[in-house]
Amino acid sequence: MSSNVPTKRKVSERRQIQCRNNQRRYREQARNYMNLLERQVTELQHETARLEGHVDTWKSTLKYRLLRSSHSNDLERVREYWQVMATGYATQDPSYAARQIALIKNLMTEDVDLVGSHGIQKFIEQRQQYAYTFQSIHKAPYTFEVIPINQEEHIIRSTGSLILGVNEETIRVICPQIISNQRLVSRLVGQKLLCPLQMTFYMSDNGHGSKAYRLETSLDFTSGLLGLLGNLMDVVEVMNGAHINGSGEIMNTRTIPIVPAPSLPAAPYMISKRIYRQMQCRNNRRKYRAEAKAHLEMLEHSVEHLTKETVRLEGHLESLSLAVM
Incomplete structure (x- = not known):
């Protein structure tokens, strides 16, 4: 008596070789594309830095004497804010x-829009x-610039850096999703993050x-994070679900206890080791593809952003050149 259950056709060896070759070719293409994006990011970063240097040189040539402008008092108050808040809020010194x-109340309106x-x-x-x-805070200013809008309003744009010391509380509040990742936690705790900071005051x-x-x-x-960890994939893992936004606002104020990293569960009794290993491999491949996709998207975003920034700086440089001539 013949069985009605259809039998699975065995894949030919030639077909298997074709599949492996296709997969190898796809991985090679993806790797080449990612390498190309990384080179573009590096080149655009260098070009952006070069143009920024030219812009600063032209500004110096034009002698932007901001402190002597009609808004020098406001500029001094913004400068004083950076100085007074240089080490963060004085929790230990009432x-x-x-x-x-x-100083803050003298500088801002009561209902100031914080975006x-x-x-x-x-x-x-x-x-x-x-x-x-954060374990420690150090704020250092680089530049101050006054941009007039009209007779009643103007903008004061200030740039600098914010150096943040990382401790266990930082991990609990900012990125609790990596608490179980002892490798990342150990690389962050006790270190300092050098973060570019820009504050624009609409006066x-x-x-x-x-x-x-x-x-x-x-x-x-x-x-x-990238300057400290030196690895985009680690940065993606830390920032994926982090409780801090692009304006630096901390979104989470709860304290979450650190728990030890969970150990890898043993293979279930009813599942053979071979099947369990296959499941692990599939999960690892899925995780790798997700991380690679996130890495690729970050690189593409960086290329797009840096390209726009390069165009903006070239336009700014051209305007300054015409002004000097």
């Missing part, structure tokens, strides 16, 4: 903390949260003195 709060949130109290709470989250005179009615902050936390 008198100095009172000075910091007074995504608002209010001077929210801003102060974030400064306090930073003090409790307006309401008749009682000029204050910032809007503050745009950009903190490049990712660059700080």
